[in-house]
Amino acid sequence: MKVTFELRRTHTLVVGSGAAGLCAAVRLRAEGIDDVRIVTEGLNAGTSINTGSDKQTYYKLSLCGDEPDSPVEMAKTYCSAGGMHGDLALVEAAVSARAFLHLVNLGVSFPTDAFGQFAGYKTDHDPRRRATSIGPYTSREMCRALIRRVKELNIPTDEEEFAVELLTVPNEHATPKQPKRAVGIITLNTSGRWTIYLAENIVFAVGGPGGLYKTSVYPTGHTGAIGLALREEAAAANLTESQFGLASVKHRWNVSGTYMQVIPRVVSTDNDGRNPREFLRDAFGNDASEIGKMDSLLFLKGYQWPFDSRKLQEGSSFIDFLVYRETMEHRRVFLDYKQNPTGFDAAALSEEAKTYLAKSGMTNLNATTPIERLEKMNPAAIQMYREHEIDLYREMLEIAFCAQHNNGGLAGTHWWESINIAHLFPVGEVNGSHGTARPGGSALNAGQVGAFRAAELIQHRYAETTLDVDYALQVAQDRLVQLQTWCETAKTSKTHWRKERENLQYRMSQMGGAMRAMNTLDTALQVTTEDYERLLKDGVAYDGEHDKHEALRNRHLTFAAMTYLNAVSFAVKSGVGSRGSSVVFAPDGNVISENASFRDKILMTQYDSATQSITNHWQSCRPIPESDLWFETVWTTYREGKIY
Ligand SMILES: Cc1cc2nc3c(=O)[nH]c(=O)nc-3n(C[C@H](O)[C@H](O)[C@H](O)COP(=O)(O)OP(=O)(O)OC[C@H]3O[C@@H](n4cnc5c(N)ncnc54)[C@H](O)[C@@H]3O)c2cc1C
Incomplete structure (x- = not known):
């Protein structure tokens, strides 16, 4: 079979143009790699440019005031929840200031005081004021600044290209750790044209696995492509660790901050909107103190946004659980700002809620409605939905318990190179550097830091051309024939990719997300x-031809789902219990609590194509590296290039 294709060669190919990929391209040029190309679904696609939140957070070393901070202190924060390697934590901390100031110098206007100090605030899992923000759209503004720089540097960018295959070959300089190397990708566009990209290095910046879940606050259309690398046997870490929370579904947005602090009425209805009822009552009861407790937990969801298994039994995450359970019973859940929860009484609220609301100027709460409170505390929050044609004065806001972020992903070295595929650099959310929990804002930091690290290593270790082009092209063409053959067969398949994807996403949200029960997990994995x-x-x-790439996308999404479920099932069977943003249920429905002995371990997952099986094992966390940082010694090692 002869398949026509275009061939493009480049020294370093960046796949994906989110905040991480764009930064990598800019940094590669700065490091002296001239031949860089970006290939992407689109400069306007992905999570970074399409998402935000009440106050979208960027985490970095503290750069203000007189509170001491240091890379090691920050690394300790990263490691504190468990499941994170100390060396990766130290790099993310040490390079954070540099990566942050890079954005500032590109024009991202993080706020300073009159003396140039970058004022900070505390975010979740953060003991210091390391967090900063430029408002709801921090990551979008980061992307815009980086895109401006990419254009100034004339970095070629191929848009509307969908990577459908990652190409690897045996590594000619094979080490036991890296038996393979990356050599390129195959893309398909919406006219059905194939392109083979061959490259010395691949920066793989395809984002998080948004396409795995039905209830998701990842931007619509963002699916990620981790499955492409997993199929090539790239090792993964902590696939089991993700963040989930409550978000609106018509316009995907976290309902954190004031959206919950004003204590809306929570209602569920049948699918067609009938039979509304305040279902939280079933769990809390109707007497005044129970209603007060329920309303106080709703309030707390404002600044306890991510679902946290430690807050399930008595805390605010119980609300997330109840919403999840209601939607799994095929009911739709809404926040109603037009009226107070039935029986709402400010006097029954917790002291914390009362004090906060009073300080925010909310007197005589009983006489106001949630929308009136929202209008007073944060009118921009109402405007934000209005811009997306949702009028909170007139309609209820549909919400669900949504997937938001994957702390785990592909396993990288402390230079963000895949631990087992040479020349492959997973950066951004697809890199699984984080553990069980992470401070809010550290995803954006990790993406920038990873980009810096990958670019630096590529310049110092992989600047030469070592690729056997003829061999790589042969491998690519063979793959292309397989792809084309598959597409021919697929044309007449009885099931459509849309239906299959819907089923997959529903199954993952129901059984492979935050709520994990052994029996249903096994079923989900088998199916x-x-x-x-x-x-x-x-x-x-x-x-x-226009949606052929979507059929191929189902292949890598389904493969990824299978791998994630396999990892989750292994972790649950290992007895890890409930931790981070996930809860494990025993067959009798009881919650299994965390087994703390797993805190210093990382779950490693890898596909083996020879046996066509996925294996998992626990690896001990590496400690935070210690060094006396004697300047002369560090300088010599650096000059001699031994750090690479
Ligand atoms: C609602 C929400 C709020 C968040 N809030 C915060 C926050 O406050 N602080 C924080 O630190 N993090 C936050 N996050 C997480 C953070 O935004 C993401 O982790 C981060 O933006 C991911 O950046 P990225 O560059 O890795 O991926 P993305 O921005 O998703 O970019 C991925 C790129 O890869 C491309 N791509 C994917 N697949 C393919 C393919 N097959 N072929 C070609 N191109 C492909 C995409 O089109 C896109 O260009 C939030 C996430 C969400 C969803």
Whole structure:
């Protein structure tokens, strides 16, 4: 079979143009790699440029006031919740100031006082005031500044290209740790044109696995592409650790901050909007003190946004659980700002809620409605939904318990190179550097730091051209024939990619997300594995050349789902219990509490193509490196290039 394609060669290819990929491209140029190219679904696609929150946070070393901070202190914060390597934590801390100031110098206007201090605030899991923000759209403004720089540098950018295959070959300089190397990718565009990209290095910046979940606050259309690397046997870490929380679904947005602090009425309805009821009552009861408790927990959701298993039994995460359970019973859940929860009485609220609301100028709470409180405390919050054609004065806001972020992902070295595939650099959310919990804002920091690290290593270790182009091209062409053959078969498949994806996402949200029960997990894994096998054999139907890439996307999404479920099932069977943003249920429905002995471990997951199986094992966390940092010694080692 002869398949026509375009061939493009570049020294270093950046796949994905979120905040992480864009920064990598800019830094590669700054390091002296001239031949850099970005290939992406679109400069306006992905999470970074399309998302935000009440006050979207960027985490970095504290740069203000007289509170002492240091890279080691910050690394300790990263490691404190468990499941994070100390060396990665130290790098993310040490490089954070540099990466942050890079953004500032590109024009991202993080606020300072009159003396140039970057004022900070405390975010979740943060003992200091390391967090900063430029408002709801921090990551979007980061992207815009980076895109301006990419354009100034004339870095070629191919948009509307969908990577459908990552290409690897045996590593000619094979080490036991890195038996393979990356050599390129294959993309498909919406006209059905194939392109083979061959490159010395691949910066893989494809974002988090948004496409795995039905209830998701990842931007619509952002699916991620971690499955491409997993299929090539890239090792992964902590796939089990993600962040979930309450978000609106019509316009995907976290309902954190004032959206909850004004204590809206929470209502569920049938699918068609009938039979409304305040379902939280079933769990709390109707007497005044229980209603007060419920309303106080709702208030707390404002600044305890991510679901936290430690706050399930008595804390604010119980609200997330109840919302999740209600939607799983095929009911829709809404926040109603037009009226107070039935029986709402300010006197029954917790002292914390009362004090906060009083300080915010909310007197005589009983005489106001949630929308009136929101209008007073944060009118921009109402305006934000109005801009997306949701009028909180007139309609209820539909919400769900949503996937938001994957702390885990591909396993990288402290230079953000894949630990087992040479020349492959997972940066951004697809890199699984984080552990069980992370301080708010550290995802954006990690993306920038990873980009700096990858660019620096590429310049110092991989600037030469070592690729056997003829061999790589042969491998690519063979793959292309397989892809084309698969697409021909898929055309006549009985199931359509849309339906299959819907099923997959529903299953993942129901059984493979934050709420984990052994029996349903096994079912989910079995069904997903069967789906993947069927998908490989029969394909999934698509409508034409314009959506052929979506059928191929189902392949890597289903593979990723299978791998994630496999990891989650292994972790649950290991007895890790409930931790971070996940809860494990025993067969009798009781919550299994955390087994703290797993805190110093990381779950490693990898596909083996020879046996067609996925294996998992626990690895001990490496400690935070210690060094006397004697300047002369550090300088010599640096000059001699031994740090790379
Ligand atoms: C609602 C919400 C709020 C958040 N708030 C915060 C916060 O306050 N602080 C914080 O630190 N983090 C936050 N996060 C997380 C953070 O925004 C993301 O982790 C981060 O933006 C990811 O950046 P990235 O560059 O890795 O990926 P993305 O920005 O998702 O970019 C991925 C890129 O890869 C491209 N791509 C993907 N697949 C393919 C393919 N097959 N072929 C070609 N291109 C492809 C995409 O089009 C895109 O260009 C939040 C996330 C959400 C969803």
